Amino acid sequence: MQNALRRPLSPNLAELEPFVRRGKDRTFDNLGFSGGGWNGAGDDYETTGLLIACGGSSEWVGNSCVYTLPSKGPSLERILSASALAALIRRTADAWEPEWGVAISEQHRDVLKPRRPKGTPYVGWVTYLAQHRGTLPPLPSPVRIEPVADKGTLIILTPERFTVSNPEHVALAERVRELLDRAGLLKPLHAQP
Template sequence: MMETYYAAVYWGCRVESAEECARRAETFFRHLSRCDPDYARWFEQADSRKKALQLQFDPSAETFMRFFKKRGYRLGKVGFSFGAWTGHESRERGGVVSLTCGDDAVGAPNNCILDLPREKPGAERVLSVSVLTEVLRAMVLAWEPDWGVVTSEDFRDSLSQEGDVGTFVGWMTYFSRSRGEVPSLPAPVRMELVENRGTLVILSSERLTVANSEQLVLGRHIQDVLLAKGLLKPVALTVQ
């Protein structure tokens, strides 16, 4: 069965205005558009594919301000929720973004999630370290999250029965500076700084897959090391 990959970042309570969320959304889509040609155009989601294909939008701060004024994109008194897709007829070929921002995060963390392509030609281009590090960087620079990951659902489930955000490692895992200092890790693992925001841990230069037993062993080992250092903990939902 084909593995399903995704990139995601999460952060806890951060109540922000529509203006602030719109600015962050514009930054994210602008950076993301440089990662791969498939991310150059976006459509609102709708009840049918035919209707959604009529809803292409320019991902500017002004556009998101207009969206966030709509009742359907608001989360009660604070926070916003929004979804978009790349317009590919087959969902497996393009991408889908879902985000929750500006929320008090009482029930679930704020987040930005990108479902990655499963089929050629998009999967061949996108599912690589060179592209996905830039995707995760785009998320970090825009949303300033606490934690983030690029992984497959199967690999995640093999390392974590609960799958609680912040508690497991993936192909790539991001830790904000607020989580603490990431220790030196053995090869082939490598680390990259994301400006002054935090550290990106990359398990392998090859595509990570649950079918590779050596990658699973490495993932479990690195997860144990980071757990012992106090870096793997659930994303806090509210300010203590």
């Protein structure tokens, strides 16, 4: 990985700015910056990571902020709740003002990937959509909607743990996806080649 740094970074501008600048693509200006980090946990299942690609304007490479959460153990149990994931997406949306964001398992993403139009937002357990994408339609129960300042909206499908093994969860996610798509909220960010 570019930007390999084997020491802790403090969350302050003086340390983060040089780290991010080292992630600038020197060949193509429109690709922006990239970097990442992890929590240094000794056990793989306790590892939490972050990959960021930002400041790009290419239709070929997107801007993204991807969190990798622990796969099992006490850390997973603490964070794998609707309220914790909503807080993570809310803080990310408030700081970065993305077009969309989602808290989704790899299993759910893999189920959706083959039929998802390229470049369109995923709809997962917790989904964020920027306000300028449009007005949310009425959504079925138990879906909860929460504003993120004046920037957008969180859509929380269910207060209980979302699992792909629960057909009701998958059906609810698909129903919400259909409603959002019909309302024009799931358009791609860029025209796809």
